[in-house]
Amino acid sequence: MERLDRVQLINLPKFLDARGNLSFFENEAQIPFTIKRSYWIYDVPGGEQRGGHAYKSLQEFIVALSGSFDVVLDDGFEKKTYSLNRSYFGLYVPKNIWRHMENFSTNALALIVADQPFDRDDYIYDYSEFTSIKKGEKEHSI
Ligand code: TYD
Numbered sequence: 001m002e003r004l005d006r007v008q009l010i011n012l013p014k015f016l017d018a019r020g021n022l023s024f025f026e027n028e029a030q031i032p033f034t035i036k037r038s039y040w041i042y043d044v045p046g047g048e049q050r051g052g053h054a055y056k057s058l059q060e061f062i063v064a065l066s067g068s069f070d071v072v073l074d075d076g077f078e079k080k081t082y083s084l085n086r087s088y089f090g091l092y093v094p095k096n097i098w099r100h101m102e103n104f105s106t107n108a109l110a111l112i113v114a115d116q117p118f119d120r121d122d123y124i125y126d127y128s129e130f131t132s133i134k135k136g137e138k139e140h141s142i
Helices: 127-141
Strands: 010-011 037-042 050-055 060-066 071-073 080-085 089-093 098-102 107-114
Touching: 010 037, 060 080, 080 089
Parallel strands: none
Antiparallel strands: 010 089, 037 107, 050 098, 060 089, 060 107, 071 080, 071 098
């Protein structure tokens, strides 16, 4: 059963240089899955939110390549907000966590890598369905 304690802020390698800085991530070395898909979110108008769903099985890693935004995570029992504002760390989000992104700065660029191709059937869009799945998992684990 996935809880917020499995969420991880991951520091990325950082090469500081008078010519500018460089960071990177590779499968397995920095992030705990193999990347199957990358997408990015940009030009978000002030006050807009993205996401607002959970995934049944997909895991992802989110980096603010530019600007800043907040990722609000909810495991059905508690909520936590993670502010992403530098390109040398990112947020690992396991499957089965409700999430949305908000508070995008001007020019924010969110890079997201995932361990699966895009599949609508993997999404849970109904929050009450999500919480009842989580409560059911908890009862089974007791
Ligand atoms: P949507 O799920 O609404 O984005 P968010 O979770 O950030 O609110 O996705 C917007 C549209 O983009 C939707 O029609 C599905 C499509 N899409 C893809 O085709 N491939 C992808 O990898 C993603 C993430 C979205």
